[in-house]
Amino acid sequence: MRYLSLLLATPLCAGDLTVKPEPFRIQHSFDAAVLPAEAPGLTLRPESWKTYTIESIADHGSSVKKGDVLIAFEREAYDRKLIDQTRAIAAAELALATQELNFAKLKEEVALQLAAAQQAKQVADENLDYFVKIGRPAAEQGLVQDLKESEFRLAAAKEELKQLKQMYDADDLTEETEEIILERQQFSVASAEFSLARVKRAIDSKRTFGLPREHEQLKKAAAEAAIALAKAEKNLPRSVQTAELELEGAREGLKRQKLELERLKKDGALLTWNAPADGLFVHGSLEDGRWQLGDLAKVLKVGASVPLERSIAALVPAGAAPSLTAWVSPAVARTLAPEAAVSLTIPGHESIQLSGKIGTISAQPSIESMHSVTLTTEWPADLPALWTSPIKCSVVAYEKADALQVPTNALQLGADGAWTVEVKLADGKTERRTVTRGRVSNKSTEILSGLEPGQVVVTPGE
Structure with missing residues (x-):
């Protein structure tokens, strides 16, 4: 009370504020x-076919009946x-089939x-x-026998x-017949001598060249056969x-081709989008509480190719219940609470x-740093919902009838992390007082402790 009496005796200066209990309210307005x-949308997620060029498309906002063609894409x-597939x-x-037959025959071959x-x-x-063991010894023996036979014939x-x-010679006269016989025998001796010489040469050649070469050829043939067998034992199974592997690859390739064909056939259903129910056809996407058209406006026309993996149009069923969704900043989202009353205009x-x-408030902000907020209301039965149109929302997030409050710019944060205000004393001097902040609304801040009604706070000029 000492401060109060002194302050009453001290005139206020411009910018001074006498603290007193006043209504304090935090109110937010947003669209x-x-x-x-619910609004069934068309999002093209093909598995194989990737080109979707619009052949016909219903006008945006047009009323359609169940089964009507909303979008048809070129299919030539x-x-x-x-057909090619x-x-x-x-x-x-x-x-x-040919490869399998060849493989079966290859195994036999x-x-x-x-x-x-x-x-x-x-x-x-x-x-x-x-x-x-036999051939060479027998050949050697044969050579010896041939030599003996030739020598024997010559000797004979x-x-x-x-x-x-x-x-x-015992006869005094040699008859002509006897001379012929002698000449013949002399020729036989000469022939036997020549034959013996030829046999000796043949035996020498056979021993020096024939048999060793034959031996080498047989050893070479055996070595080559061993190499050929070793290669055959390794390479022939490898060829199989x-x-x-090539056959398995062909089978797998055929399987993939058939799977691709099935995917292609499945994608054919995306070439025409019929209305699943009576309703209103809208271009763009209705996602996360927003109607988004943007660059889709350039491609949702005849002759244009539409993007994949993105909602491009939607059907609002006749009689669909309206739903309200807002996007607010993190600062606003933190002051809202489920079930809080909202005034709608x-x-x-x-x-x-x-x-x-207030219905639900998203815990995490979107990539635009905004929180989604759903709202519930009883929509008038005689008022058609104007889809995607904005509605004004007002909500009182906090209210207190007798709160002490000061201009937010009168608060100063100290080096110790405490908030202070400058209070005017009776003698005209001032001192800083530590206060506890409450909620903040526009340019005013609620003070929970540290000030009393009637105290004067020095406020900075505008």
Whole structure:
């Protein structure tokens, strides 16, 4: 009371504010969009076909009946693709059948080739073994025998010639027949001598070149057969494995082609969008409490290609219940509470006052740093909902009948983190007082503690 009595005796200066209990209110005004609670939209999410060019489209805001064509897309290129894909699959099936037959025959051929390589290796090994153990010794023996036979024939021919000469020399006269016989025998001896010399040369050649070369050829054949078998044992199964992998690849490729065809056929249903019910057809998208058209206005026309993975149009069913959605700043969102009363005003129908309540408030802001807020109300039955049109909303977020409050710019934050105001004393001097802030509304701040009614706060000039 000492401060109060002193202040009463001290004149106030311009900019001073005497603190007293006054009504304090935080009120927000924002727009909400009138949207249908449900509105089936068209979002093209094709699995295969990616080109959707508008052939016809109903006007924005037009009333339609169930089954009416809302958007039709050109399908000539799609039909050609469908035919090409069907033909490609038929050709791939024929090629796969041939490949499967070739694979079956390849396994048979590989088995035969491997058996032939094994047999060739066995024959080469047997030939070499036989030559070493039997063939070469027998050939050596044959050479010795040939030499003996040639020597024996020469010796026999010489002995016979000798006997003939002794027999004919006993006669005083040599008859003409005897001379012929002697000449013949002499030729036989010469022929036997020549034959012996030829046999000796043949034996020497056989021993020096023939048998060693034959041995080397047999060893080479055996080595080559072993190499061929080793390669066959490795490469022939690999050829089967490679062919099998190629066959599996062809099967998988055909499977993918068929899957692609099924996807393509499924995408054909997107080429025409019929109205699922009676209602109002709108261009753009009704998403997250907003009607969005933007750049879609440029492509929602005949001859234009529409974007994929994005809602491009919607149907508002006849009799759809209206839903109100607003977008507010984080500062406003933090002051709102579910079930809080809201006053609604329809532009052009200001005489109709609607009341509603706050429904839900999104916990996280959107990428535009705004929170979505839904509102509930009883829409007048005789008033058509003007879809996507704004409606004015007013809500009292906080109210107190006897709050102490000061201009927000009179508060100062100290280095210790405490808020202070400058209070005028009776002697005209001032001092800073620590206060506890409450809520903030426009340019006023509620003071919860630190000030008493009747105290004068120094406020900065405008």
